[in-house]
Amino acid sequence: MLNQKQNRVLFWALCIGLFVSCGWMLGLKNGFLMDDYTTLVWEMFGDITESFTLLPTRRYNNRPVGRIFVALLQDLFGVNHQGYHIVFVLVHLVNVYLVYKITKLLFSGSENLDTVYAPWIAAGIFGIYPQSIMAVQWVSAVCDLLGGFFVLTALYAFLKEKEQGRYRVFYSITAIISYMLTIRAKEMAVLLPLAFALLDICYRWQGRQKHWISSATVISAVWMAVYMAKLFSFPELVGTEYEQDFGPVMLVQNLLRYIGVYFDVEQMAMIFNGYNLSMIAGIVITMLALCFSVYQIWKKKEWIPIAALVCIGLMLAPVLTMGYMQHKLYLYIPSVFVGILFAAVIALLEKNAGQMVKEITAVMLILALTILNWTPGAQSFRNWWYSLAEQDARQMVQLYRMGELPEDCNVYVRGAEEEYNVFWPYGPGDCLRFVYDRNDLECFAVEEFPEEPVKPCLLIDYADGTFTEVSRDYTYDVVIDNVWINPTEDTLQIAVSCQRIFRGSQIEINGKVYPTVTGETFISAEVSKTELNLDEPVSIAVVVPEFDARSDAVQREVPVHE
Amino acid sequence: MTERLPERAGSPRIEWIDICKGLLIILMVLGHTGTPVIRPLRKWIYSFHMSAFLFLSGYTAGRDLPFGAFMLKRMKRILVPYVVWNLAYLALYAFLISRDIYLFFDAAQTVSFADFFRNLATTDLGGATWFLPVIFEISLIYRLLQMLCTAAKRPEFAPYLGALIGVGGFYLCDGGHYLPYMLDLALYGLLYYSLGSFFARNRVLEEHLPAREMTLLCAGVSYLFGMLYQNASMQWPTREFAGILENLISSISGIYVCYRVSVWLCGANVLKRGLSFFGKHTLEILIFHFAAYRVVFCVMHLLGWLPAEYMRVRMPQDALSMEWLIVPAAALALCAAGIMVKERCSKGLRKLMAGK
Numbered sequence: 048m049l050n051q052k053q054n055r056v057l058f059w060a061l062c063i064g065l066f067v068s069c070g071w072m073l074g075l076k077n078g079f080l081m082d083d084y085t086t087l088v089w090e091m092f093g094d095i096t097e098s099f100t101l102l103p104t105r106r107y108n109n110r111p112v113g114r115i116f117v118a119l120l121q122d123l124f125g126v127n128h129q130g131y132h133i134v135f136v137l138v139h140l141v142n143v144y145l146v147y148k149i150t151k152l153l154f155s156g157s158e159n160l161d162t163v164y165a166p167w168i169a170a171g172i173f174g175i176y177p178q179s180i181m182a183v184q185w186v187s188a189v190c191d192l193l194g195g196f197f198v199l200t201a202l203y204a205f206l207k208e209k210e211q212g213r214y215r216v217f218y219s220i221t222a223i224i225s226y227m228l229t230i231r232a233k234e235m236a237v238l239l240p241l242a243f244a245l246l247d248i249c250y251r252w253q254g255r256q257k258h259w260i261s262s263a264t265v266i267s268a269v270w271m272a273v274y275m276a277k278l279f280s281f282p283e284l285v286g287t288e289y290e291q292d293f294g295p296v297m298l299v300q301n302l303l304r305y306i307g308v309y310f311d312v313e314q315m316a317m318i319f320n321g322y323n324l325s326m327i328a329g330i331v332i333t334m335l336a337l338c339f340s341v342y343q344i345w346k347k348k349e350w351i352p353i354a355a356l357v358c359i360g361l362m363l364a365p366v367l368t369m370g371y372m373q374h375k376l377y378l379y380i381p382s383v384f385v386g387i388l389f390a391a392v393i394a395l396l397e398k399n400a401g402q403m404v405k406e407i408t409a410v411m412l413i414l415a416l417t418i419l420n421w422t423p424g425a426q427s428f429r430n431w432w433y434s435l436a437e438q439d440a441r442q443m444v445q446l447y448r449m450g451e452l453p454e455d456c457n458v459y460v461r462g463a464e465e466e467y468n469v470f471w472p473y474g475p476g477d478c479l480r481f482v483y484d485r486n487d488l489e490c491f492a493v494e495e496f497p498e499e500p501v502k503p504c505l506l507i508d509y510a511d512g513t514f515t516e517v518s519r520d521y522t523y524d525v526v527i528d529n530v531w532i533n534p535t536e537d538t539l540q541i542a543v544s545c546q547r548i549f550r551g552s553q554i555e556i557n558g559k560v561y562p563t564v565t566g567e568t569f570i571s572a573e574v575s576k577t578e579l580n581l582d583e584p585v586s587i588a589v590v591v592p593e594f595d596a597r598s599d600a601v602q603r604e605v606p607v608h609e
Numbered sequence: 610m611t612e613r614l615p616e617r618a619g620s621p622r623i624e625w626i627d628i629c630k631g632l633l634i635i636l637m638v639l640g641h642t643g644t645p646v647i648r649p650l651r652k653w654i655y656s657f658h659m660s661a662f663l664f665l666s667g668y669t670a671g672r673d674l675p676f677g678a679f680m681l682k683r684m685k686r687i688l689v690p691y692v693v694w695n696l697a698y699l700a701l702y703a704f705l706i707s708r709d710i711y712l713f714f715d716a717a718q719t720v721s722f723a724d725f726f727r728n729l730a731t732t733d734l735g736g737a738t739w740f741l742p743v744i745f746e747i748s749l750i751y752r753l754l755q756m757l758c759t760a761a762k763r764p765e766f767a768p769y770l771g772a773l774i775g776v777g778g779f780y781l782c783d784g785g786h787y788l789p790y791m792l793d794l795a796l797y798g799l800l801y802y803s804l805g806s807f808f809a810r811n812r813v814l815e816e817h818l819p820a821r822e823m824t825l826l827c828a829g830v831s832y833l834f835g836m837l838y839q840n841a842s843m844q845w846p847t848r849e850f851a852g853i854l855e856n857l858i859s860s861i862s863g864i865y866v867c868y869r870v871s872v873w874l875c876g877a878n879v880l881k882r883g884l885s886f887f888g889k890h891t892l893e894i895l896i897f898h899f900a901a902y903r904v905v906f907c908v909m910h911l912l913g914w915l916p917a918e919y920m921r922v923r924m925p926q927d928a929l930s931m932e933w934l935i936v937p938a939a940a941l942a943l944c945a946a947g948i949m950v951k952e953r954c955s956k957g958l959r960k961l962m963a964g965k
Contacts, residue, residue, distance in 0.1 A: 119833065214819045221822075 057167040060410050064175040064417040065143065069136050071429060072184040078128045078436035079186060084469070084478040086187045090118040092486035101227060102274060103234075106281035112197075112232035113190040126482065131186050138192055139183040142383075143174035145199035150387055152206040154394070156255045159349050163402075164409040165394040171413040172386035177425045178309050179382035181317070181375050184432070191379045194233025198362075198380055201225035205243055205263055209256055222263045223270070230274055235380055237275060238361040240267035245357055249350045291368040301367040302360075306330050308375050309385070315424035319373035336392055343395060352395070355388035438512065439478075442469040445514040446507075447482055453503045453521045454594070455487050455549050461517070462509040463492040470509065487550075501526075501547050523549065523596035525589050530601055532585070534608035537576055543589055544569040545598070555588040555597075581605045624885070626665060629871035631884030633661050634891045638898050638937045641737070642925040646933045653835025655842030657863025659740070660801040660856070662891075664864050666744055667805025672755060683748055686892075691741035693961060694896050695725060698734045713903060713920050729790055733923045734900045739791065739846050741895075746795035747802045750774070768807035775800020779856075782848040794845060801860060814868055824869050827862040834859040886945065893951070894944045899923060901940035908939075 071077065079087070090098065098111040124130030150169040154160035173179070182191035204221035207214070222243075229236045243264040250256045283291065304319040310329020314320065340352035362381040366372075393412070397405050419425060446469070452458070458479060463471040469478045476490020489501075496506050496517070502524035506517040526546040533540040543554055553563040554572040557579065561572040570589070579585060588600040639647060640654035674682065699722055705713060714733065724730035729742055751771055758767040778796025787793050808814055834855065843850050843860075850856055874880055887894065902924065909915040915928055925936040 115833075119836075122836070213816055217818055217823070221826075 054163070054167075056406065057164065057409055057413070060413045061143075061167060061171055061174070064171055064413050065140065067417045068175045068177060068180060068420045069139060069183055072132050072136055073129065075129065076433045076436060077132055077184060078440050080432075080436045080439045081185075081187065081467075082473045083128075083186045084481045085473040086117060086189065087121065088477045088480045088486075090114045091121065091481070091484065099231070101231070102277045103281070106278065107234075107284050110190045110232055110234075112193055112228055116193055117186070117189055128186070132184070135183050135186070135189075135192055138196055139174065139180065142192075142195055142199055143170050145196075145203050146170045146173045146383055146386055149199065149202050149206060149383075150390055152203070152210075153351060153387065154391070156250075156253060157349065157351060159347065159398050160351065160391060160394045161397075161405060164405045165390040167409050168393055168412055169386035169390035171409075171416055172389055173382050175413065175416040175420070176382065177420045177428075178311060178315060178375055179378040179385070182379035185376075188376050188379075190233045191235075191376055194229050194236050195380045195383065197225045197229030197232055198236045198239060199383060201229060201239060201267075202242075202383075205246070205261075208261065208263060209250060211256075219261070219263045223266050226267045227270060230271075233380070234278070235365045235377065236362060237271060237278075238364055240264060240271045242358045242361050243267055245354055249354055253348075253350070292370040293368055297370050298367045301370070301373060302363065303330060304373045305363055305367070305378065306333050308373055309378055309382075311424070312419055312422055313424050315422070315428045317375055317428070336388060339392055339395075340388075347395075349391075349395065352388055352391045355384045355391060358384040359388065439469045442512070442514060443478055443482060446470070446479060449505060449507070449514075449516055449519075452479075452483060452485075452488060452505060455489070455503065455523075455547065456521070457489045457491065457501050457504040457547075458507065459491050459493050459496055459500055459504060460507045460509050460514070461493055461496055464494070465509075468509060468512070468514075470514070489547075523591060523594040525549065525552070525591055525596045525598035527587070527589060527598050527601055530587055530603055532603055532606055534576075534606055536608060538573050539576060539579070539585070539605065540571060540573050541585075541587060542569045542571040543587065545589055549591045549594060549596070551593045552589050552591050555590050555600075557586050560590060579605070622889075623669070624875050624881070625868065625871040626669060627885040627888035628874050628881060629867050629888065630662070630665060630891050631886065631888030632867055632871060632874075633658055633665075634887050634894050635884075635937075635941065637737075638894065638941055639933075641898070641902075642933050642937060643927070645927055649836060652842050653831065653863070655844065656834050656859035657831075657843075659843060659845050660798075660860035661864045661867060662740070663744070663747065663798045663801035664805035664808070664860070666748065667751070667802035667807075668809040670748060670751065670802070670806055670809075676752065676756060679752055680749070683745055687741050687745045689961070690892060690896060691738055691745075695731050695735045695738060696722070698732045698900075699725060701734075702732050711921075712917065715921055734903065735896070736846075736899055736923065737895050739794075741892075743791050743795045743798055743845075746790070746792060747798045750795065750799055751802055751806065765810070768803040768810070771799050771803030771806070775803060776853060779850065779853045783850060783853075785848075787848070794848070797850075798845075800857075804861075814865070818865070820869065823865055827865040827869075830858060830862040831866050834862065886948075887941070890944075890948045893948050894941070897944050897947060898940050901943040902936060904943060905936050905939045 098114050100109075100111060103109040120131050120134060147166045147170040150166035151162050154162045154165055182188040182195065201222045204218040204225060208218035208222060226236075226239055229239065244260060247256070247258075247260050247264050251259050306329055307322055307326035308316070308319050310332065311323065311326050313323050313325045336352070337356060340356055343349040344353045359381045362384065363377070366374075366377045393408065397408060400408075458476055460470050460475070463475065470476055470490070471492040474480070474490055475492040476488060479488050479490060480486055500506065500520075503519075503521040505519045508515045508517050524546070528544045528546055531542045533542070541554060541556065545552070548565060548568075548570060552565065552570050553560050554570060555561075556572070556574050559578075561574055563570050563572045584602040584604050586600045586602055589598040590596070636654045636658050640651050640658060642651075671679070699720060702714065702720065703722075705711070706719065720730045720732050729739070731738055751767070754770050754774075755764065755767045758764050758770065775797055778793060778799060781788065781793040782797050788796075811817065843856055851859075871884075874884060903920060906915060906920050906922065909929075910917055910920060919926070919928060925932045927933065929935070
């Protein structure tokens with residue numbers, strides 16, 4: 048890779064670009080924010096080895112690969128956000144390297160495309176362009192980052208298999224397994240086998256392989272069908288921002304919006320907010336690239352640009368169906384092919400140019416991409432990101448300073464739903480569960496405090512970005528909601544539901560505590576009829592010995608056994 | 610336990626296999642410590658080390674001997690030492706019990722000779738020898754499969770059949786359907802044995818896996834399964850396994866990492882000699898390392914470093930600093946010394962002690 052002088056120049060240009068675009072992500076100011084706490088508590092309290100399934104278990108957001116990865120990072124770094132971001136940037140660097148290698152492999156069979164400079168351009172566009180690397184800076188975007196990684200390993204292995212070397216079987220298997228893992232990281236890449244099939248056909252057409260479809264493509268396609276059948280067997284998400292609309296008008300509209308978001312160098316906003324000049328210029332550039340690609344395949348038999356365009360569409364297709372959400376996060380995976388597309392276009396345009404021209408173009412392009420990270424839009428976005436992270440950190444300190452919380456504590460926060468804050472809407476209260484490393488805390492965002500909050504409880508006010516304690520009561524309120532008595536021939540089965548079922552709750556019958564079984568919504572015990580006077584009402588209470596708490600006793604008549 | 614290559618005239622031992630076995634047996638001895646320091650490493654060791662031994666056994670399994678000669682050889686090599694030494698341990702325990710000496714074992718745990726022959730129950734000194742009847746059964750079943758496939762003019766099908774049976778064996782173990790004489794474990798172990806045979810026949814390790822990519826991949830997967838996945842470790846004697854996919858993945862990853870390390874160590878003269886030595890004598894270490902632990906505990910007690918109760922303990926329990934290293938190292942040194950003594954004994958006694 049670094050043997051030739053021009054490669055070394057380009058390598059250092061790329062390094063500088065990556066440093067500028069990603070270096071800030073490693074700083075102290077890039078902390079946890081938004082749904083990071085929800086992401087972090089995903090697997091904190093469960094057995095992650097139970098999480099992984101090859102097929103989905105629900106319609107949306109069933110991504111065990113990301114969860115397991117986060118659990119691993121938690122094991123390593125705990126609450127140190129810098130550790131997470133270091134790993135994310137490292138994964139991104141690996142992805143950039145893979146884009147370089149994939150471009151080299153793809154272009155190696157074409158007489159028209161150079162394999163010295165173009166791969167650096169592809170790597171630079173993917174790795175440095177600020178509108179497509181949001182997945183690197185944000186812990187909650189772990190699924191996009193890992194989805195991109197596995198897409199790239201699948202693609203790399205798929206192309207290596209075509210080299211007909213002695214490791215063909217290994218690369219075939221790697222491509223298939225990587226595909227299976229990528230859709231368990233992010234469903235967005237589900238159509239990757241179609242990209243494989245397209246590449247197979249193009250390779251065959253070009254005479255680079257003997258068969259039309261490779262075994263890796265067939266197996267991946269079969270798996271894709273099985274996966275999608277399973278996915279669509281679950282009910283649709285209705286009434287949420289992830290609701291899907293398959294209408295063609297919506298798809299085209301969203302495609303234009305995504306192109307707009309990608310080329311939005313003015314605002315560099317996170318989501319689509321409306322068209323501006325740079326977006327329109329971007330759409331024009333895309334149309335020109337499309338026309339150029341069609342011309343290349345029609346007149347010059349050069350298929351790579353059009354194939355890259357199709358692959359962008361395939362990777363974007365699953366998110367085009369989301370009518371209410373066009374997020375720049377979703378550009379990470381398609382930007383792999385954006386890089387390849389523009390590298391191919393530039394290489395074709397410079398086909399007859401000298402080496403000096405090609406080298407200067409590549410270096411200038413990488414530097415231009417680097418400079419884009421310092422535009423007012425990019426800086427504004429970064430400053431907004433920092434301010435949000437700083438706000439979350441400050442609010443976390445306020446919450447943490449409220450002191451140790453008792454077991455099964457209920458936390459009520461008034462006014463939290465008025466604006467985004469660390470407590471709401473993520474959870475609510477996932478931030479508390481994360482920082483205290485406890486899953487027993489029940490958190491409620493309320494407009495007004497309940498007249499009788501369930502104790503133990505902590506009441507907090509949220510106003511002007513600040514959390515303030517109102518009151519706390521750490522006594523344990525055991526309140527019986529309902530009692531059921533089911534007589535059998537010899538025993539009475541007694542079930543009790545409470546406002547809150549505390550750990551270790553036991554049923555007391557006529558003053559005596561009985562072995563109690565705890566269910567999800569009620570507790571139950573069984574008593575022999577010989578121990579009771581069935582002509583008199585039974586006195587039932589719930590005790591929680593660990594917290595020295597006891598409910599008021601309720602009296603119930605014993606029903607007759609039929 | 611030390612497998613020889615197919616009986617072809619002049620066929621040499623494969624260097625990396627001896628080194629690999631040496632590495633694995635050392636990892637096994639380390640893994641048999643209960644200390645907190647070793648615990649993270651132990652998870653990783655237990656995720657692949659027994660399946661690695663089975664894999665290497667399959668890798669080096671011979672095909673050229675007639676069935677009768679093959680059976681005799683396996684019995685002499687595996688069953689004879691297994692029976693002889695476990696009977697010796699049982700006799701020792703019987704003697705100690707008759708003298709009311711319970712210092713070296715838990716009085717509540719007694720194993721009779723009948724238990725040994727009925728259920729292959731062993732004393733804790735012979736606790737690791739469960740592997741010997743299992744590998745004997747595996748090699749027997751696989752040899753039969755090879756003969757069957759050769760008769761059907763499809764000798765290449767043997768590993769596939771073996772793997773299929775192995776998967777069935779997993780579900781027997783996982784479902785609690787235990788067979789007599791650990792046959793269920795043998796059936797599951799056949800999966801890894803067949804894998805080894807397949808890899809040897811097709812030279813997969815040497816020719817079909819790109820070294821750099823595979824090493825990176827396997828190291829990463831090994832780390833993931835060893836450090837994070839609590840359940841990936843395989844407890845063979847108690848049949849505690851994770852899912853078959855997790856077991857296979859962690860086994861293959863661990864095996865490949867050990868393979869690459871072994872190949873690399875082929876160039877390191879000093880380490881190579883030591884590891885090869887242990888690799889050629891895995892049977893002796895398997896049989897004697899728990900006994901060696903007891904001797905080491907005894908010595909440490911006599912030196913005043915450990916209480917008397919420690920001599921009842923089967924494995925190091927972190928009573929001393931660096932115990933996780935000192936005790937296994939001393940036990941291995943003792944085993945090595947015993948092996949060297951054995952080398953100098955008469956041929957007949959050698960056969961009795963180690964089947965060769």
